[in-house]
Amino acid sequence: RTLSSLYSAGIPIVPSLQIARKTVGNDYIDQQFDNVIPFVRAGNNLSEGLDMVDGFTRKLTDSIRVGEETGSLDNMLMTTSEALEYDADMAINKMMSYVEPIMLIIMGLILAFVMVSVFGAIYGSYDSIAGME
Template sequence: VYNWWMLLAIVGWTIIAFKFIMKVHAVRRTWDRTVLKIPLIGDLVTKVAVARFARTLGTLITSGVPILQALKITKETISNEIIQDAVDKVHDSIKEGDTIAAPLDETKVFPAMVVNMIDVGEETGNLDAMLMKVADIYDAEVEAAVEAMLTLLEPAIIVFLGGLIGFIVVSLYLPIFTLGDQISGM
């Protein structure tokens, strides 16, 4: 490749443009919504967000931080705007005197098991302990999902690298073979 620097510049500018585009609120929301709908990736992103939400909120409640302030802090730890909106709805609902579980269920972002466990935690007065259990469960699920993805990705990487090496070998030997044909044709 003669103009390798141009290829490098195009890749660099594409990355920079993507970062700037992602700062636009509407684009970011659309991107986050799309990511949540991707079959394997969306499930993993949701599990990571739920684990982070539960761990952070549980830790803050255990430390004695008021629930509304804890929800504001927890919202800032979540990178997906769709899930942040769900936490915002919970915050607004609690401000009006509702429970945590009801608005979580309405958002349809959090899995039913999480909503049920939080509901039980609220009813028994052990919300912080229940949030920590949710975080532990989802941390384990995230770890298992990542291991499964890596297990599936390994053969794909091997096939890709094999194809790349095969392409390089063919591109190196093809000129030699054509040169041999030209010499024998003389």
């Protein structure tokens, strides 16, 4: 999304890549841009450069390739960012649907352990009081 905003604002692709690489938030992918930026600066396609990055989906590079071939890279970058953001949201929702029941079971077990401990202490004190008589 950042690359799309920068490129559509008229900033050339190489400075846009240099700025956008800092917004990825993944050091592994960020280090790979050390090879991509000189590759694109040498006149190669952005899609070919991003193909070298391990960690990007094929969907991203294919969409950028289409944008380069049709001359609408800025629109294709925006559309791709929206599609990938939607995919990420769906993956997070799916993961949360698996995590929620597990968390409920863990919380139930913790609550049961606390209740057994408290009731055990209460009944133990009743037994010691009853034994004093």
